[in-house]
Amino acid sequence: DTAVSQTPKYLVTQMGNDKSIKCEQNLGHDTMYWYKQDSKKFLKIMFSYNNKELIINETVPNRFSPKSPDKAHLNLHINSLELGDSAVYFCASSHASNQPQHFGDGTRLSIL
């Protein structure tokens, strides 16, 4: 059984478009996250949700909007995509902020 699943795995689109990435976890975790990993493998937290409520919102352009319809889902919507948005985006979940995280396999976003 997949613990944290995110779709799509690959996303190729043009500058200026709007796209969404979906994430679901079946671990019963209370906390979910979105990370951006750049070409140098640096993993930067973007958002953290606990029980559907936003608790962490790092310095991220407001073109990025997370949405948590329930505890098991955290989706990421991106408006007006820019070249610099090209990266791998990871969803993760955990019981609490200082506990081990379970990661999805990432969504590779390429902006043309």
Next chain:
Amino acid sequence: SQQGEEDPQALSIQEGENATMNCSYKTSINNLQWYRQNSGRGLVHLILIRSNEREKHSGRLRVTLDTSKKSSSLLITASRAADTASYFCATAANSGNTPLVFGKGTRLSVIA
């Protein structure tokens, strides 16, 4: 700001040798975690060591923590080609909802 810094950035060894990776951090922590990332996949949690622990083992993995030096090491014994991956340390703060902060990782190549 970034907390963990792994050293070295890249490491190449022969199968059967031991691999040691180091992580340094800056502020006090609740725990420190090590993760592995295979190419094209999400991060996988390996081991968690609490701030009051000095050493922990899991199979071929040995983690040490020196809070006075604010450093940790991950030792992989009798390495295998399948250990080829990037390894990240992540620090968990003492305070409530602060998310894990990941280092930049060490890229380990095990040559058969």
